[in-house]
Amino acid sequence: MTNVGIDAVEIWTGKLKLDLAETFAPEKGDDPAKYTKGLGLFESSFPDTYEDIVTMGANASKRLMERKGLEPEDIGRIDVATESSFDNSKPISTYIAGCLEQTFDGDFHHANKGERKFACVAGTQAVDDAYNWIRAGRNRGRSAIVVATDTALYKRGDPGEATQGAGAVAMLISEDPDLVELSSDQGYGSADETDFLKPNQQFPSVDGKRSVQVYLARMREALVDYESVAGDIHPEDFVYAPFHTPFPGMVRKAALLAYRHITRDTEIEEELAAEIGRQPREEAFDDWDDYVEAVQEYTDALKGTDHYADWYDATIDPTLDIARHVGNWYTGSVHVARAACLKRAYEEGRDLTGERLLVGSYGSGAQAEIHHETLQDSWEEEIAALNIDEQIDARYDLSFEEYEQVHAAHDHSKDRDFEEFTAPDGEFVFDGWGRMGERKYRFVE
Numbered sequence: 001m002t003n004v005g006i007d008a009v010e011i012w013t014g015k016l017k018l019d020l021a022e023t024f025a026p027e028k029g030d031d032p033a034k035y036t037k038g039l040g041l042f043e044s045s046f047p048d049t050y051e052d053i054v055t056m057g058a059n060a061s062k063r064l065m066e067r068k069g070l071e072p073e074d075i076g077r078i079d080v081a082t083e084s085s086f087d088n089s090k091p092i093s094t095y096i097a098g099c100l101e102q103t104f105d106g107d108f109h110h111a112n113k114g115e116r117k118f119a120c121v122a123g124t125q126a127v128d129d130a131y132n133w134i135r136a137g138r139n140r141g142r143s144a145i146v147v148a149t150d151t152a153l154y155k156r157g158d159p160g161e162a163t164q165g166a167g168a169v170a171m172l173i174s175e176d177p178d179l180v181e182l183s184s185d186q187g188y189g190s191a192d193e194t195d196f197l198k199p200n201q202q203f204p205s206v207d208g209k210r211s212v213q214v215y216l217a218r219m220r221e222a223l224v225d226y227e228s229v230a231g232d233i234h235p236e237d238f239v240y241a242p243f244h245t246p247f248p249g250m251v252r253k254a255a256l257l258a259y260r261h262i263t264r265d266t267e268i269e270e271e272l273a274a275e276i277g278r279q280p281r282e283e284a285f286d287d288w289d290d291y292v293e294a295v296q297e298y299t300d301a302l303k304g305t306d307h308y309a310d311w312y313d314a315t316i317d318p319t320l321d322i323a324r325h326v327g328n329w330y331t332g333s334v335h336v337a338r339a340a341c342l343k344r345a346y347e348e349g350r351d352l353t354g355e356r357l358l359v360g361s362y363g364s365g366a367q368a369e370i371h372h373e374t375l376q377d378s379w380e381e382e383i384a385a386l387n388i389d390e391q392i393d394a395r396y397d398l399s400f401e402e403y404e405q406v407h408a409a410h411d412h413s414k415d416r417d418f419e420e421f422t423a424p425d426g427e428f429v430f431d432g433w434g435r436m437g438e439r440k441y442r443f444v445e
């Protein structure tokens, strides 16, 4: 069977940052620990005035193509996943291809381009589409570029304002990939939910508390579905478990429930029995509420065990290293989580070739997807090429007043009339509107 997966990845962060503890919390009258400890977030990335989903996606794609020595003719497909699109007809992938054609010889006229929408899970769906295209033998030896790009902004005053972010992830999907092979085993948890939506409006309508519950319910459903094809999971099967990270605190909640699930009927449950008892079984209870209460008690006790803390520190915590400093990137978020844990492994000099990741994506509305990925021989070279730390460190630190200006400048209903905070350097920038209301872009040397 053809080995298909992610050949390379590049990450592009918005060039501004909002310090949540130092700058945002005091203005909101909040304890900074709500952000750093509760949500697990220190900073959010924001786009400068000349940045948007196209520039960030095109800049990440340009780095990707240059690093892998690719020309447009090597690419048979460009798909963009976003929930921040500004056009209901013309896909963002056409704008990105147009940008790239300014700097590469040749064109993408024979590449299939599209746009995927299903909240934050769309990035993973676009990767799936590329995988299926290659596995179907329709790629003519070419690769696909998948770009997950978002400006995740909430209405001013919305509780979601704490979890904003902006950035893009570009991924090259190829036969015989250098980074990870994707499993054909997959699990889904999907239901018609009303937790987060943008009915023809720029900023989302969000029921934040409900979205947390829906994330957990759909993820659990996907896990059970995944196990029905891949077999029961054991905590030691996977070196890392990158999950969709709207904020690290969300992943902390999901990880605890997942650990309870995957340790059930294992030797770990037995080892823990002396300390916290065995997991409650539904059949042992006459009353549903008593069962739920017992499960809650067990879960609370599980959280305090060394077994759980050790697994969490090794398998989950490294996936949050980047999210803590950039916030939610919607479609890009799970792909940032993958890069984060592999970066940690690279920095620690770990040999992970042949090891597996358990990857969990989620999109409000709502759908979760779980699959696994196997690390390939050249994973270290791919991860060593990332420059996300330098980008994060170089961001301009916004004051609260400047944050208010930036938010207003990216509000489609308002005029953009403020100066940029950073100077573009060797990148695509927004260059005003054309005669049909299209956005225009140019490359700045």
Ligand code: COA
Pocket: 031, 032, 033, 034, 035, 037, 038, 039, 159, 160, 161, 162, 163, 206, 207, 208, 209, 211, 212, 215, 246, 247, 249, 250, 364
């Ligand atoms: N020290 C430590 N922790 C603190 C704290 C403090 N001083 N103050 C608050 N916290 C904790 C809270 O206990 C809570 O943790 P918990 O959920 O484990 O109890 C966490 O910080 C957040 O506080 P909360 O009061 O719930 O925040 P909020 O009401 O402002 O909203 C969201 C949080 C996530 C609902 C909101 O940011 C949101 O709507 N986000 C967008 C939607 C989203 O990302 N959904 C996720 C699924 S996709």
